[in-house]
Amino acid sequence: MQNVPYSHRISQVAPSAIREILKVTQDPTVISFAAGNPATESFPAGEFSAIIDRILRESPGSALQYGISEGYAPLRENLKSYLKSKYGIGRDFDDTIIVTGGQQGIEMTAKTLLNDGDTLVCEEPSFLGALNAFRSYDAVLKSAPVEKDGMDLERLEAILKEDKRVKLVYVIPTFQNPSGRVMSLEKRKGLLSLAEKYHFMILEDNPYYDLRYEGEPVPTIKNMDDKGYVVYCGSFSKVLAPGIRVGYVTAPDWMIAKLTVAKQLSDVHTNLLMQMTVDRYMREIGLDRHIEDILRINVRKRDLMLAALEENCHGFMDIERPFGGLFIWAVLPEGYDGTRLCRIAGSYKVAAVPGASFCVDDAKPYPAIRLNFSLPTAEQIEKGCALLGKACEAYRKEV
Numbered sequence: 001m002q003n004v005p006y007s008h009r010i011s012q013v014a015p016s017a018i019r020e021i022l023k024v025t026q027d028p029t030v031i032s033f034a035a036g037n038p039a040t041e042s043f044p045a046g047e048f049s050a051i052i053d054r055i056l057r058e059s060p061g062s063a064l065q066y067g068i069s070e071g072y073a074p075l076r077e078n079l080k081s082y083l084k085s086k087y088g089i090g091r092d093f094d095d096t097i098i099v100t101g102g103q104q105g106i107e108m109t110a111k112t113l114l115n116d117g118d119t120l121v122c123e124e125p126s127f128l129g130a131l132n133a134f135r136s137y138d139a140v141l142k143s144a145p146v147e148k149d150g151m152d153l154e155r156l157e158a159i160l161k162e163d164k165r166v167k168l169v170y171v172i173p174t175f176q177n178p179s180g181r182v183m184s185l186e187k188r189k190g191l192l193s194l195a196e197k198y199h200f201m202i203l204e205d206n207p208y209y210d211l212r213y214e215g216e217p218v219p220t221i222k223n224m225d226d227k228g229y230v231v232y233c234g235s236f237s238k239v240l241a242p243g244i245r246v247g248y249v250t251a252p253d254w255m256i257a258k259l260t261v262a263k264q265l266s267d268v269h270t271n272l273l274m275q276m277t278v279d280r281y282m283r284e285i286g287l288d289r290h291i292e293d294i295l296r297i298n299v300r301k302r303d304l305m306l307a308a309l310e311e312n313c314h315g316f317m318d319i320e321r322p323f324g325g326l327f328i329w330a331v332l333p334e335g336y337d338g339t340r341l342c343r344i345a346g347s348y349k350v351a352a353v354p355g356a357s358f359c360v361d362d363a364k365p366y367p368a369i370r371l372n373f374s375l376p377t378a379e380q381i382e383k384g385c386a387l388l389g390k391a392c393e394a395y396r397k398e399v
Contacts, residue, residue, distance in 0.1 A: 010136065027349075031384035033371040034351040036177070036326060039301070040375065042294045043241045044281070051280045055273065067272040069263045070256075071098025071248070075279035079248055082282065087209075088223040089232060095256040099263065100270045102207050102235035102247040107133040108262040109168070109203050109231050112255065114139045119163050122170040123151050125358030125368070127177045130170055130205065140165070141360045146176060150183025153190050160198045168201050169194075173221060175208035175325025178358050178370035182323065188221045195229040201255075207235045210291050212324035213299040228252035236278055238326070239291055244274040298326070298374050305373040305381050312389025316396060317369075328371045335399060337365035345391040350384045 055063050070076065080096050083089040090096075099105040106129070114120065116138040122131065124143035134141055142163070144155040151171055160166055171191065173183035183191075195202050204221045222232035228251075235247035249259060263269070281287075305328060309319045317330040332338060338354035345352055355368030376384060 030346075030349050030351055031376060031380045031387065032351045033373070033376060033384060033388075034353050035372050035375045037242065037372070037375040038238050038294065038326065039297045042290075042297050044285075044290060047281060047285055048241075048277060051277050051284070052273065055276050055280070059276070063273045063276055065272070067269040067275070069097075069260050069269050071096075071270060072272060072275035072279060075275050075282075078279055078282055080250075082287075083234075083250060087220055089220060089250055091226065091228070093228055093252050094250055095253040096248055096250045097256050097259050097263065098270050098275055099247045099249055099259075100267055101237060101242070101245040102205065102233050103129050103133070104263075104266070105233040105235075105247050105249040106130045106170075106203065106205060107136075108259050108266065109233070109249070110134050110137045110139065111262050112258045113168050113201060115167075117165065118168070119159075119166045120168045120170060121156060121159055121166055122360070123172065123176065124360060125178050125355055125366070126170065127172060127205065128357050128362075131358075131360065134170070139168075142166075143360045146179050146181055148181060150176075150181065150187040151191065153187055153194065156191075157194060160194065160200075166198065166200050168203055170203045170205065171221075172205045172208075174206055174218065175211060175322060175327075177208070177325070178327055178353070178355070178368075179329045180320060180322030180325050180327050181329075182215075182218060185218050188218065189224065192221055192224055192229065196227060200229075202230045203233065204230055205233045207233075207238050208325040209234075210239055210287075211294065211298060211326065213295060213302060213322075215323040222250065231255060239287060239294065240278065240281070244271070244278065246270060246274050246278050301373045301376070301378065301381060302328070304378055305371065305385065308382050308385035309371075309388075312385045313392050316392040326372055326374045328373060330369050330371060332367040332369070334367065336367050336395065338367060338369040339365065340398075341369055341391060341395050344395050345388055348387040348391050350387045350391065352388070 075098060076096050080090055110133050114137045118139055119142055120134050120139040121142050121144060123146045142159050144152045150173060173188060202221060206220060222230045231251040233249050306321060317332055320329045322328060339356050342352050342354045353370045355366035356362045359366055
């Protein structure tokens with residue numbers, strides 16, 4: 001029996017819909033397209049094993065002792081150099097902190113910037129892990145639709161004109177989660193211009209940037225940030241392995257100073273052994289070669305799922321072809337609801353995530369579902385899409 005009420009902050013936050021769905025997928029007979037996981041076969045387990053063994057033989061005290069909250073110094077310097085040379089990220093006023101996965105970077109940014117009642121504007125749909133983090137700090141959430149070329153900046157500016165408490169705008173501009181869409185260069189420049197005009201910070205969440213299968217890269221927003229309006233959140237989860245829980249935030253030094261305090265209140269420092277492992281991996285093996293291996297795996301699975309969806313669900317769902325990332329966004333006809341389709345699909349032993357889960361108001365019907373192609377095997381993709389086609393046909397007969 002509960003005798004003491006929950007705090008207001010936590011009582012208004014529901015469990016992650018995806019985490020709840022993943023509980024269902026513990027059933028080995030369920031084919032899951034619901035995860036956000038990279039391909040398990042892409043993990044550099046052998047290289048990690050050799051690096052960790054060497055670290056624990058040569059520097060066990062350093063690896064297993066407490067570390068500083070900003071992160072393992074060699075990794076931070078390595079990462080700053082990497083970001084600067086590869087993406088043009090990092091000005092003289094910027095600094096970098098190592099965090100425990102990209103989710104912590106998002107959550108700590110919210111903790112650092114948002115007061116109760118401050119307004120945060122996000123894309124709709126958007127990453128539900130971020131939405132829950134923002135809700136936990138009593139932010140007023142408002143949204144602007146994700147168009148084919150990114151956030152609707154006209155809608156954003158309308159919000160900015162009417163609401164003077166907008167402090168933060170959250171975007172995933174490259175291979176957006178869940179839609180897979182890419183914000184155009186014109187809109188990236190436009191968003192930065194609005195930040196300078198209305199004086200808000202941009203949280204650029206960018207875990208999928210390197211997972212491009214076709215098309216030309218678009219510069220990050222942080223690449224163009226000459227005045228310190230962008231907090232850039234990155235992660236090694238999608239390019240090495242999510243279980244290591246190593247991410248990073250690059251932002252103006254005043255912001256990093258406060259993020260360091262926030263981290264001291266949270267977990268003191270990120271796993272030091274994993275930080276050292278990532279640092280040595282980057283120096284001795286290199287990320288780019290490994291990313292090429294990931295791309296070969298993912299593009300094969302993406303194309304297989306696109307073909308299977310076309311065969312089994314054509315005429316019912318509008319299947320968007322992603323140029324990168326881990327997800328396929330499927331839009332249902334008007335009058336249909338993704339949540340209902342996911343329930344029907346569940347009865348066929350297929351798991352997907354309803355589009356409503358990624359919305360500010362997740363109780364409203366939303367005509368889309370998100371499908372992950374990186375984690376399932378080729379056999380699961382073909383079988384699961386066939387079953388999803390049956391679920392679509394069953395739903396069509398209901399309406």
